[in-house]
Amino acid sequence: MLALICQNREDLIGKTVDTAKYIGDQDLRNKLKEFYALALNQKRVLFYYFPIKNPEVFIITYLEPKPVYKKDIEIKGRCMPIFIKELEGNSPLHHVNQFLVF
Numbered sequence: 821m822l823a824l825i826c827q828n829r830e831d832l833i834g835k836t837v838d839t840a841k842y843i844g845d846q847d848l849r850n851k852l853k854e855f856y857a858l859a860l861n862q863k864r865v866l867f868y869y870f871p872i873k874n875p876e877v878f879i880i881t882y883l884e885p886k887p888v889y890k891k892d893i894e895i896k897g898r899c900m901p902i903f904i905k906e907l908e909g910n911s912p913l914h915h916v917n918q919f920l921v922f
Contacts, residue, residue, distance in 0.1 A: 821879075821899055821901065824871070824874060824877050824879075824901050825842070825871040825873060825874055825877075825879070826842075826871070826873035826874055827842055827873075837849050837852045837853055837856070842871070842872065842873060843872075844869070844872050848869065851867075855867060855883060856883065856895060858883075859883040859884065859885050859893075859895045860885065860893050860895065861885075862885050862893070863885070864882070864883065864884050864885070865882070865883040866880070866881070866882050866883075867880075867881055867883075868880045868881065868902075869881070875904075876903060876904055876905065877901050877902065877903050877904065878901075878902050878904065879899050879900070879901055879902075880899065880900045880901075880902060881897060881898070881899045881900075882897065882898045882899075883895055883896070883897050884896045884897075884898075
């Protein structure tokens with residue numbers, strides 16, 4: 821997955837949404853902060869984004885809260901790449917919201 825977004829493991833370790841330079845512009849950073857805040861508040865979040873270093877793919881991400889030790893919350897994330905060239909016709913993502921919360 822990291823190779824698809826042209827990153828190394830070292831690019832992520834110890835980084836936050838604010839300090840990981842590969843994430844994108846400030847609007848995307850703010851949206852990601854909202855997503856993680858929702859997940860920390862017991863919401864499940866499904867969203868997609870286009871990595872800035874690889875325009876041929878977009879990443880669908882699912883965030884799910886998991887209780888740890890009855891009080892703390894841990895966020896589990898799952899990602900799946902979608903290659904734009906494999907989609908038939910136009911990308912349907914231009915016609916829907918970028919995220920769901922449930």
